[in-house]
Amino acid sequence: MTDNPSPFAQRGSTEQVEDGRALAPKFDADGLVTCVATDARSGDVLMVAHMNAEALARTIATGEAWYFSRSRKALWRKGETSGHAQRIVEMRIDCDQDAVWIKVEQAGAGACHTGRRSCFYRAVPLGKEGAVTLEFRDGEKLFDPKDVYRK
Amino acid sequence: MTDNPSPFAQRGSTEQVEDGRALAPKFDADGLVTCVATDARSGDVLMVAHMNAEALARTIATGEAWYFSRSRKALWRKGETSGHAQRIVEMRIDCDQDAVWIKVEQAGAGACHTGRRSCFYRAVPLGKEGAVTLEFRDGEKLFDPKDVYRK
Numbered sequence: 548m549t550d551n552p553s554p555f556a557q558r559g560s561t562e563q564v565e566d567g568r569a570l571a572p573k574f575d576a577d578g579l580v581t582c583v584a585t586d587a588r589s590g591d592v593l594m595v596a597h598m599n600a601e602a603l604a605r606t607i608a609t610g611e612a613w614y615f616s617r618s619r620k621a622l623w624r625k626g627e628t629s630g631h632a633q634r635i636v637e638m639r640i641d642c643d644q645d646a647v648w649i650k651v652e653q654a655g656a657g658a659c660h661t662g663r664r665s666c667f668y669r670a671v672p673l674g675k676e677g678a679v680t681l682e683f684r685d686g687e688k689l690f691d692p693k694d695v696y697r698k
Numbered sequence: 699m700t701d702n703p704s705p706f707a708q709r710g711s712t713e714q715v716e717d718g719r720a721l722a723p724k725f726d727a728d729g730l731v732t733c734v735a736t737d738a739r740s741g742d743v744l745m746v747a748h749m750n751a752e753a754l755a756r757t758i759a760t761g762e763a764w765y766f767s768r769s770r771k772a773l774w775r776k777g778e779t780s781g782h783a784q785r786i787v788e789m790r791i792d793c794d795q796d797a798v799w800i801k802v803e804q805a806g807a808g809a810c811h812t813g814r815r816s817c818f819y820r821a822v823p824l825g826k827e828g829a830v831t832l833e834f835r836d837g838e839k840l841f842d843p844k845d846v847y848r849k
Contacts, residue, residue, distance in 0.1 A: 554830045565812050570822060570830040581746055583734050590741025592790075595732055595797040610824040639743075639818035640832065642810055646746040648818045659793055661716050667790035667799045671721060673761040679705045679721040681791065 554604055565642050572603060573645040579615060580645050584658065586665075587636040587650040593658035594666045598647065610635050612649060629695045631655035656689035660696065664689055705755055716793045723754060724796040730766060731796050735809065737816075738787040738801040744809035745817045749798065761786050763800060780846045782806035807840035811847065815840060 556569035564571055572580050579597040586593055598606065599615040602622055606613045612625040612633035626632030633651035640647050657664040668686035671679060707720035715722055723731050730748040737744055749757065750766040753773055757764045763776040763784035777783030784802035791798050808815040819837035822830060 554828060556829070568820075568832045568834075570832055581732055583743055583746060585736075585741070585743065590736070592734055592736065592743075592799045595734060595792060595799075604827075607822060607824055607830060608827045635824060638822040638824060639835070640820055640822055641746060641817040642812050642814075642819070643817075646817075647822070648743045648746075661793050663793075666792040666794075666797075668793070669719075669791055671758060671789040671791055671798070673758055673786060673789060676755075676759045677705060678707070679758060681719045681721055683719075684790070 553600070554607055555600065564644055570640065571644055572600075572640070572647075573643060574600060575645070577617070579617070580647060582612075582614065582647045582649060584612060584633060584649050584651050587652055591665050592667055593633075593651070593653060593664070603647070606635065606649070607638070612651060625658075626654060629655065629660075631658065631695070633658070655695075660692060662688035662690045662692050662695075704751070705758055706751065715795055721791065722795055723751075723791070723798075724794060725751060726796070728768070730768070731798060733763075733765065734797065734799045735763060735784060735802050736799065738803055742816050743818055744784075744802070744804060744815070754798070757786065757800070758789070763802060776809075777805060780806065780811075782809060782846075784809070806846075811843055813839035813841045813843050813846075 556571040558571045574580055578599045582596050582598050584593045596614040597617060602613040602615045615622055632654045635649045635651055637650045659666040663686060669681040670684045707722040709722045725731055729750045733747050733749050735744045747765040748768060753764040753766045765776060766773055783805045786800045786802055788801045810817040814837060820832040821835045
C-alpha cells in the first residue's frame with residue numbers, strides 16, 4: 548500500500564480546495580485532520596479522533612477506519628484490539644478539507660474505550676452560568692473494557 | 699458574563715474525567731476543544747469547528763453556538779454576520795472531555811460559509827488506491843456567500 552502514489556493532491560487556491568474535486572487535505576501542524584464518526588443507522592456521533600496521512604490513505608483504500616493516536620503517537624486500525632471495527636458506509640470531507648466525516652457500521656457493542664456505544668454519553672446542561680454538573684445519557688456500559696482491551 | 703466563576707473544573711484522574719459529573723475540558727496546546735455540530739432534525743454533520751474556554755462558556759450560558767476562529771484568532775458567535783445562528787437542542791461532551799457535540803437548530807439556509815447547508819458536501823470514494831476524485835453530494839448552494847458575508 549505504501550508503494551502506491553499518494554491519494555492526495557497539493558493544496559491549491561481557496562476555490563480549488565472548496566469547489567474542486569481533488570482531495571487535498573489540510574493537515575495541521577502535527578500532521579493530522581479531525582475525523583468524526585457517526586453511526587450510519589442512528590446518526591449519533593460515536594467518536595471524534597484524528598488521522599494522519601497514512602491513516603487517511605489506509606481508510607480510503609480499505610473502507611475501514613484507521614486513526615492516529617495522539618497520546619500513543621501510533622497508527623491504529625479501529626478494532627484491532629477490541630474487535631470493534633468500523634466499516635465505512637460513506638466518507639465526506641469538509642469545505643476547507645481539514646475534517647472528515649465517516650458514517651460507519653460499528654462492529655461489536657460500542658465505539659468508546661469506556662464500554663459505551665458512543666464516547667458522548669454525558670450531556671452539558673445549558674442556560675446556566677457557573678459550575679456545571681454533567682448528566683449521563685445513554686451511558687450504560689455495554690462491555691467491560693477490561694475484557695476487551697488486553698493490557 | 700466574564701465576572702462569573704468559570705464553569706470548568708480542574709482536570710482530575712482518568713476515572714474522574716471519564717466517569718464523573720464535573721465538566722473538566724481538556725483544552726489543547728492552543729487552548730481549544732473540537733466541536734461537532736449536527737442538525738437536530740436530519741442528524742447530518744453540519745460543521746466541525748473549535749471552541750476556546752470563553753466560547754465554550756458562552757455557548758453553555760446562552761444555548762447558542764460560539765466558536766473560536768483559528769485563522770482569525772477571534773471569538774465569534776455563529777451567525778453574527780450571516781444571521782445563520784445555531785440554537786443548541788442538546789450538548790454533549792466525550793469521554794476524555796476534549797470534544798463536544800452539539801445538536802442544533804440551524805437558522806437560515808445553511809451552516810457553511812460556501813453557501814451550502816453542511817460543510818460536508820463532497821464524498822470521498824472508497825476502496826481505491828492512488829488519486830481520489832471527490833463526488834459532490836447535497837452540494838447545492840442555498841445562498842450566495844457574497845450576499846450574506848459583508849466584506
